[in-house]
Amino acid sequence: MHEKSLVQSLLTQVEQLRVQNDATSVHRVTVEIGPLSGVEPDLVQSAFNELAPEQFDAPLVLDIRLIRMQIRCRSCRHVAAVEGITLKCPECGSSKVQIIRGDEFRLIDVSMQVPV
Numbered sequence: 001m002h003e004k005s006l007v008q009s010l011l012t013q014v015e016q017l018r019v020q021n022d023a024t025s026v027h028r029v030t031v032e033i034g035p036l037s038g039v040e041p042d043l044v045q046s047a048f049n050e051l052a053p054e055q056f057d058a059p060l061v062l063d064i065r066l067i068r069m070q071i072r073c074r075s076c077r078h079v080a081a082v083e084g085i086t087l088k089c090p091e092c093g094s095s096k097v098q099i100i101r102g103d104e105f106r107l108i109d110v111s112m113q114v115p116v
């Protein structure tokens, strides 16, 4: 399963950050998923539920932010965030658009407990 290996490398990244920050535990991990990433948020969540307890003692919450696809029109230069996967400029109707955002699957935030 594709998502499982993604989550595995995500958790490795989280663990590295924990060590770098001398944190005792990690509470929350926030990721961004774009509609073109080819990643299923539900599968990410279930892979996370399965793998996170194997690596972290404290309960770890996964916060998934679904981001919208963003396009730039080659005809009128308009930039827009669109619903779903739309390859049409909402401003002038042109289909000559360039995708500038939407294929992300990335870690954007980790909330950790750092000893005082």
Ligand SMILES: [Zn+2]
Binding pocket: 073, 074, 075, 076, 077, 078, 089, 090, 091, 092, 093, 094
């Ligand atoms: Zn346009």
